[in-house]
Amino acid sequence: MSKASCNQDWEAVIGLEVHNQLATDSKLFCGCSVAYGSEPNHHTCPVCLALPGSLPVLNRRAVENAIRAALATHCTVNERSVFARKNYFYPDLPKGYQISQFEEPLATGGWVEIPTDGESGEGEARRIRLTRIHMEEDAGKSIHDAADVTRVDLNRTGVPLIEIVSEPDLRSPEEAGAYLRALREILRYVEVSDADLEKGQFRCDANVSVRRRGESELGTRTELKNLNSFRFVEDAVRAEIERQIEVIEEGGEIRQATLRYDPDRGRIHVMRLKEDAHDYRYFPDPDLIPLAIEAEAVRAARESLPELPEDKRARFQSEYGLSAYDAGQLTASRGLADFFEAAARAHGAPKSVANWVQRDVLAALKEREVELEATAITPEALSMLVKMVDDGRVTARNARPLVAVLVETGGDPEALVQERGLEAVSDxxxxxxxxxxxxxxxxxxxxxxxxxxxxxxxxxxxxxxxxxxxxxxxxxxxxxxxxxxxx
Amino acid sequence: MTAPLGTLTELREALDAGGVSSAELVEQALARGEAQQRRLGALVGTRAEAAREAAAAADARRARGELRSPLDGIPVALKDNISQAGAEVSCGSRILAGYVAPFDATVVERLDAAGAVVVARTNLDEFAMGSSTEHSAHGPTRNPWDPERSPGGSSGGSAAAVAAGIVPLALGSDTGGSIRQPAAFTGITGLKPTYGRVSRYGLVAYASSLDQIGPLAHGAADCAALLDAIAGPDPRDSTSLPTPAPPTLPELTGDVSGLVIGLPREYFVEEGVDPEVLAAVREAVAECERAGAKVREVSLPHARYAIATYYLIATAEASSNLSRFDGVRYGHRAECDGLTELYERTRSEGFGAEVKRRILLGTFVLSAGYYDAYYRKAQQARTLLRADFDAAFAGCDVIATPTAPETAFRIGEKSSDPLRMYLSDVYTVSANLAGLPGVSLPCGFAGGLPVGLQLLGRTLDEATPLRLADAYQRRTEHHRRRPPEAT
Missing domain, CATH: 1.10.10.410 (Arc Repressor Mutant, subunit A)
Structure with a gap:
């Protein structure tokens, strides 16, 4: 932690707005593909090009995903929500307005649990409250090239997003990072989003203010825009906290502003001051009827949700006798948790399997920079290997390199041990x-x-x-x- | 070859009798249109080639006995704010210069499916904003009854084209009276359907919550036939009503005995209306009584707020709807340095004065600090007005009023006084605000100019006002009078 953010005199107050792309085949208001990386303007039609006379039609699949995201974060899904137009001019915004939700969002309330700020991560979880989740469409991409020409790619125009707005409950850059990791994990768990940061599917704006410890009033906040990696969020928030403390300590005042973080130089730039803020002239979109979500649809969505990470963590602790730390590591992704559980059940010695997964499987994955799902190792194979070790048929020392073999090429541990003559000498x-x-x-x-x-x-x-x-x-x-x- | 075309009913009889072919009708329409163009300026373009092909196909179907509908082979005209693949769609604006639509509006698809032949596109007030068809980049359209006078607007081109016998049928759009008032000024019949009855997909939006496409023709029966071809649910328009649209034509039985006509006391006062117009409307109501209808007084206490409410909501929506005309993707683009100048100059050059006035008004009423006082208040007034109509229709089946407070005014007479122009919509805007169907039909003449009677129906009940209009037309000759031919 930096000197500023753990300052004894100052407390940071942070709220995050996350824009997350929903996993759908088509855009929010037309049938165009959301495929990433195609030729510019390939996935466009009269609707997302805003040709005169075209009209939006809501993608039901996107709504289902948004409902799942809302339920997975303990939000209340509103029976009625209303799409609104956010009006501003920009070349990558073909209609001259973005269809979003304003006065009546899809969902309100809710929370995300994060590990507390302790370095060990062993502490109990803390709830970060959510203000709301609303649906909206993405804008296109403006590409400013060196020749002072701007090109516009509208493939991304109309891609379905949810905006997840937190309360100002976060108190440090590290907590902001932990919140984002936890949120991303939940969204991926319930399969509403791939939340791929590199493809811009999970983007963050941060509202930051500082106040003297013990004060209850909030300080003047600034908004950091478009933070596209967890590290940038932490770095940018840290830099902004330090800047604000410095300004106030030098007798200055924080001015409400929208800021941009330059990750290369670690510098904060002012994009615009509050006085110059846009007036978006939000009003209900008359081309779309209010979105009615019946209690039955919410109930069905709730039933179809998989076990959430926080519930899984608690269950791993009580059912398998794992520590909070181990349970946290093993539930970091749904794939890993399922893998562990299948292996633990096959073997019957969960703690032993947990050790092998955390120590050897994760190391093998990290070394190869691959996701578990992309490798050849099966839970059955791992459990068999661990069982052989536990039964004294192969030593741990000789078994460990076999984990890497299983990750790489798969195979039957029994056969691998025999082929390599690794059977323990018990004679x-x-x-x-x-x-x-x-x-x-x-x-x-x-x-x-x-x-x-x-x-x-x-x-x-x-x-x-x-x-x-x-x-x-x-x-x-x-x-x-x-x-x-x-x- | 340049003689006026007859009514739909007459032309269909002639086609059925074999006295004329669809190809001949199309040639006649094209020739008539050209001959009348200098005098009236009703058209902004013809579709000669496509129309000739479509007519030949219709004649071939007729020969095989495979007619698609009562409109098969009949020439029709489209208001130039309705998208049609391959057509220049100008909306009467310079800002759309060179724009060729790549897609058909739903109504165009349905006309094609019915076999109707689109021969021409008609003039309008720019983006349908106006009551006179003077505000068009193509110049004004003139009234066939007196070319010194306006045909009304904004569907003045469609109304003039029907009245002058260029086509028997045309489609217009009605946001605050833009079908009914021109129908009244040109002595023809026009219908604004229930909001949501006809798909808006492909109609270039002026005010999305008020716009409806509807038919213009000589008589109520012809309007009914055209409505039946275009009405019904459309998945591409979220505001299109899911209720099926049963054909209205069979409902025009001529029998109106026992039907109750409500006369709103607020509209039958001498103030602000030409006494001859009011007298003609009263006489028409008396004729309906003689046909068996009953008359009673009703009240619309909030009607006096309708004009103010309309101009707040319509301009608010327009200011957002017209944001897409930015010079980036299509239409006019000004010479410029930089983005702000691109917007400012393109829109300054591209839009006419009335459109700019409405964009400014609408931007203002949606602005922070004014939204509640204007836009939200207007929505509340709209709700009250709807409740007025619900209460009134509890005691009657049709509400009768004048269509406009006067007969056709002189071109230029009001164009310098927008407020006076706006007041000519006093009887018509309520139906748009309440979403109700309304018919205008000729009910007499004052000073040699046609007078319009407006009949409003309940939501989704186009059939009843059409039935009353048809019954009236069976007993009267006003709708058979044609404007004098130029000498």
């Missing part, structure tokens, strides 16, 4: 003869041990393990050597 006669050989070959070490140097035992153990290619159980070897040397 006591064989171990005894190896131990005798080692003792005979290292008289100096044996003397050292008998002279009271316990480290020597480790050396002798290493020799035995080496001779058995790591296939012997270390505990068994230690016991054997100690007996032979002591006896």
């Amino acid at each position: 006591t006669g064989l171990l005894e003869s190896v131990a005798d050989e080692v003792i005979a070959a290292n008289p100096k070490a044996v003397d050292g041990f008998r002279g009271g140097d316990p480290k020597v035992l480790n050396f002798l153990m290493g020799q035995v393990m080496k001779k058995t290619q790591g296939k012997a159980d270390p505990g068994q070897v230690r016991e054997l050597l100690a007996r032979k040397l002591g006896g």
Whole structure:
């Protein structure tokens, strides 16, 4: 944490507005594809080009997704919501207005749980309240090229978004980051969005103010626009908190403004002051009737929701005896949680499986920079391998590299162990003869041990393990050597 | 070849009798249109080639006995704010210069499906904003009864084209009276359907919550036939009503015995209305009584707020609807340096004075600090007005009023006084605000100029006012009178 944001005298107050693209095949008000990365202006039609006489028709699938997102964040879905026009001129906004929701949003209330600010992450969760979730269409893309020419790509125009507005409940850049990660995880869990940051499917604006600790009044806030990665959000918010504290401490005043963060230089720029703010002249869109959502539709959507991350975390703790930290790690994505659970059930020793998933599977994924779903490892294979270790049929040392093999190419752990001759040596006669050989070959070490140097035992153990290619159980070897040397 | 065309009924009889072909009707319409163009300026363009092909196809269907509808092979004209693939759609504005629509409005598809042949596109007040068809980039349209006078507006081109015998049928659009008032001024019959009865998909929006496309023809029966071809639910227009639209033509039985006509006391006062107009309307109501209808007084206590309410809501919506004309994607683009100048110059050059006036008014009423006082208040007044009509229709089946407070005024007479111009909509705007169907039909002459009677119906009940209008026309000759031919 920076010096400013953990300042003893100052407290930061942060609220976030997240624009999240809903997973649909077509745009919010027309049938055009939302496919990313096509030729500019390829996915356009009279409606999203705003040709004269065209009219919007609401995409029902987008509404269903928005309802799921609202329920997954504990919002109340309003029986009636109203689309409104937000009027402003810009070349990538063909109609001259964006269809959004204003006075009557889709959903209100709700919360997202985040781990508390403790470094360990072991603390209990904290609820960040949501003000509202509303639906809206995305604008197109303006591309300003070097020759002072602006080109407009309208493929993104009309892509369905939800805007998720939090209360000013966040108190540090780290909490802002934690909130965004938790929110993204929920949206992906309930499959309403891929929330791919690189494709701009999850974008954030941050409202930031500071006040002296103990004060209840909010300070004047500024708004940071278009923060497109978790790190930028944290960096930008941190920089803005520091800037505000500095301004006030120097006797200045914060002016309400819209700001832009330059991540390359870590600098904040003023886009416009409040006096110059747009008057968007919102009014209900007369081309669309109010959106009526019946209680039955909400009930059905609620029933179709999968278990949410926070519920899964709690259940993993109570059902599998995992710590809060382990449960948090294993529920970081729905795919990982499902994988763990399937492996744990197949094996029957969840804690053991949890260790292997957290330590070895995650490491293998990280090393290869791949998502679990994109690899060959199955929960059955992992559980089989872990079981072999737990049953003493292969040592942990020899099993660990096999996790990487399973991730890479898959396969049957039983066969892999056999092919590679990794089966543990459990033959006591064989171990005894190896131990005798080692003792005979290292008289100096044996003397050292008998002279009271316990480290020597480790050396002798290493020799035995080496001779058995790591296939012997270390505990068994230690016991054997100690007996032979002591006896 | 330049003789006026007859009514739909007459032309269909001639086609059925084999006395004329659709191809001949189309040639006659094209020739008549050209011959009348200098005098009336009713058309902004013809569709000669496409119309000839469509007429030939219709004649072939007739020969095979495969007629699609009562409109098969009949020439029609479209107001130039209705999108048609391959047609220049100008909306009477310079800002759409060179714009060729790539798609058909739903009504155009339905006309095609019915076999009707679109021969021409008709002049209008720019973006349908006006009551005189003087405010067009194509110049004014003149009234066939007296070319020194306005045909009314904004569907003045469609009204003049029917009245002058260029086409037997035309489509117009009505936002505050733009079908009914020109019908009244040119001695023909026009219908604004219930809001949502006819799809607005492809109608270039003026005020989305008020706009409706509707028919203009010589008589109520012909209007009914054209309405039946275009009405009904459309998934591309979210405000189109899901209720099926049963054909109205079979409802025109001539029997109106027991039908109750309500006369709003607020509209039958001598103030602000030409006494000859009021006398003609009273006489028409008396004729309806002689046909078996009953008459009673009703009250619309909030009617006096209708004009103010209308000009707040319509301009608010217009200011947003016309934002898309920005010079970026289509139409006129001014020479400019930079974005702000692009908007300012394109829109300054492209829009006429009346459109600018309404955009400014609408922008103002939606602005922060004024929204509640104007736009929200207007919506509340609109609700009260709807309640007035609900109460009135509890005691009657049709409400009768004059269509306009006067007969056709001179061109230029009101164009310098917008407020006076706005007051000519006093009887018509209520139907748009309440979403009700309204017919205007000729009910006499004052000073040699036609007088219009307006009959309003309940929501979705176009049939009853059409039945009364038809019954009246079976007993009277006003709708058969034609304007004098030029000498």
